[in-house]
Amino acid sequence: MMLRLSMLGMIGLMFLSQTGGTAVSASKSDQIDIHLRSRVPSTDQPGAWRLIIRPEEWKPSETAVVICDMWDRHWCASASARVAELAGPMNEIVSMARSRGILIVHSPSECMSAYKDHPARKNAIAVTAGTVPDYLGKWNSRLDKEADWPVDQSDGGCDCATPCKQGNPWRKQIDAIFIDPKDIISDDGIQIGRLFEQRGIRHVIVMGVHTNMCVVGRPFGARNLARWGKDVVIMRDMTDTMYNPKMSPQVNHFTGTSVVLEHIEKYICPTIASTDLTGKPPFRFAADIRPKIVFVTAEHEYRADQRLPEFARLLENHYDLACDFAAGRAQSSGTGIHRIENLQTLADADLCVIAVRRRALPEDQMKIIREYLNSGKGIIGIRTASHAFNAKQDVPSPDGARDSSGKPILLSQWLKFDEEVLGCKYTGHYDKGPEGTKISLSPAAKTHPILAGLKTDGFVSPSWLYTNDLDPEITPLLIGTVEGKKPEPVAWTYGYKGGRVFYTSLGHWDDWKIDPFRAMMIRAVFWTMNKPIPPVTPEAGTQGN
Template sequence: MSLLRCLPCLFALTFTASLFAEDLSLTLRYQQQTASDSGRFHQLTRQETWKPEQTAIIVCDMWDLHSCESAVLRGQEFAPRLNDVLTKARQQGVTIIHAPSGCMKYYAEHPARQRAQQTLPATDIPEGITSWCYQIPAEEKGVYPVDQSDGGNDDTPQQHAKWAQEMESRGLNPRSPWTRQTELLTIDPDKDYISDQGDEVWSILAAGKIDNVILAGVHTNMCVLGRPFGLRQLAKNGKNVVLMRDMTDTMYNPKSWPFVSHFTGTDLIVSHIEKFVCPTVTSDQFLGGQPFRFKEDDRPHVVLVMAEDEYETNQTLPEFAAAYLGKDFRVSYAFGSATERNDIPGLAQALESADVVLLSVRRRALPTAQMEALRKFVAAGKPVIGIRTACHAFSLHGEDPPAGTQTWEKFDPEVFGGNYHGHHNNRLISQIEPIAPGKKHPILTGLPRDTFQQQGSLYKTAPLQKEAQVLLTGKIGGQPTEPVAWTFQRANGGRSFFTSLGHTTDFANPSFQRMLLNSVYWAAGVDVPEKFDLTKPTPPQKKI
């Protein structure tokens, strides 16, 4: 009996087995604009339940070799975990499609390849499904986040030359040395499929009545997005497609714009996908435990929380983070709701994996779950940074919070060791002065010891609690000197930093920029750089 004639039996057996399989419970992460055309996004999650028999995983271009040795090594690092995902998913009745592009000749006699070839063509094959897709309409609303025009190879020149020489010694083309999928992934000859063609993959999905698709593999910013079976094609043609964001990698060279670490480059692409293409999931939703993380990815996770209407920090802080934090930190953003004052969507989820939180919030109550997540974060002794209005972030002047929300009236003294009790007139210019030149603190690294002007009103903060160490002071003629920046050792051992600076104009001041940058390194327990280039990177004229 031919394989073609057996296909209906195969799908029948798969369907029968699926009757006894548990549904897949997935947490989909996606991003939604805070308001129309704001350019800012809430990072949100939603729960979905998928039938295994209506689900497929496509493994994209997990080749045995690549022109970039670093890419090969990273692929080999996460491949065992991906294989565990495929094994578990296969057992649950999920269809597995292996798509090592350009390698079909190697698999010509493989049952999984023949199974794909002999699948009857679907009657609804979309137009253009056999071609690369470089952009879908939704992406026109955003800016592509990395420059990959150099191909994204992040090998050193010496490493690249040595690797190319090795490929040549094996009789392979150094620019495209792959011949098959990595042996670290198992292909089940009795169940799986092998195809690199969009119409074939679409027909496999149609034959199995599969609408839910998970993409994993490499490289997210190129093949995973653009292949005929990739995220863009499946999303625009109506499939319920997601990216498994911890089972992927990018071709991004940190020497290219925006000059961030390789892993931050991947984060930026994932964020772009969540905004404009499709949601994402993680491997632990199949295997338990924690999401996969590359061994060299030691970036602390910094969460920037912005919910104030006076100083535009929902714009200045993301610009600051994009310019200066991407080399050494993983950065997430939580913005106040544009429609509900006492809500910061996504805050609780972001705090679950945060190492440092930086707050720019003014007089908000929070939904109970969000406030409990914040209290848990602080109680765990994790570091907190606050700027400007953060000293009265969760105070409503003693008024009762709306139903279902909570305040934290003593947040300032308990978390920052502060004593905010108003501010001087906005028209009065204060002089900001660092502590005595003989005193040193990591947060003051690289700061000139010259006095500078503060444009916003000077906060009244004295006296601080005894555990506070003052770094900057402010002075208005005829008025007492006020602390302007200080560190604080909390009762639970956690460290905090607060500055009453943070006015819109302060972000143009190199002294403020450097101090805020230093405070993130200090809070995260990372050595503060002795030197740091505060020149903002200029994006290329043409982004790919």
């Protein structure tokens, strides 16, 4: 089952290696390694977005955590229950942040009277001087150029079976989150802004509830902090939405949070995971029982950083799956290409989808990938996954480290990943020819669950045809043909360490526009997880359960 943050081993504040994109670097203990996930407009396709994860180092003395509206009670019973579940893990994270020297700001709005004698409240009141923007004193409902809000919360967002009566029952912050005398208690954006100026705060991590309301809109919320120019992020697994699945877009409650976070990553600010402080996989609510897929991307040729997040949105919205991402840079050369950030999220994944090209990795990152692949869970490889971890040359560690003999320490590669995991040996590709690669159904695959009933014959992939030496144990599903060349399988199934494997050498960005290809990929997702395959129509972009 899915790991919960509170159920994982007590890692505490031990120093972890920076190379895994984890919490604390032993060699740079005065810095925090932060991994900012955002969506940026595609330069290749107008209206499309790319998902990127950008590493940064933040000084704790210049960083604050703002805890938004984690009240003792909410008018919605379901919201109250989720706050109570969230509070324990949040307190653990806040304690870690505090011990690193990060400023902690508790902001339970409309509850300041409960803390009139608390030292942390007095710390806030003591700050009276400083010039900050007037808008820090006002609610912010929308930034310039921000698109329409993606969920309908006009009913207040209560998702209880019988809607709760709205009101203001909160009196204080929930007791499960400890308030240190050196912390700050304030719900005043001007006051918090002055304090940030006084303390030299440049970076702000916002957590709490609710993502689609107070977290972004409060005077001290993400919109105003972004407008002010602060490096603001929302901790995406330490939040919740006020969203009723009966309202548009009519998705699972937790998918509603994902939809809102995607909007935030496009128009307001990046997000991070609690992993950056804990080194553990992200927190998940107990009621979030959606199977989890992790997309691992690091390639520059086929727009995986665009197409796979689009595919993930389809899977979440229409097939009730949870999706997360581990991502490297979408470029073929340059500083930092031999890293993939956020791989820790694989620890509780049910399926790993790999779209990586010629990467060497730090040993601890490769270890995470091997541990997942050895777990017997599902694997999907797309296109360049056949040469995912073969950089074609030795890659020295970027920090210049050397072994005891003085030789450069090399990054880790998996040269036979294609042979061992995917059932093939990648040998190259044919020229695509003027008509592209024609796709037909393998005779042995007509009854295979991934293809049964799909009209996959006759579509054309616009890119070239990969060539592979194949293990006799594969089950070929689709065959690709270019004029004058030997036909080659372009999709097949295999097995690795007891887990199901699906690989396709298709995956050009235009392949994702082809209904039968997209439907095949949806079915492959469920087949590799060994779960019943739901009805998938050729119009898979809009259909689902």
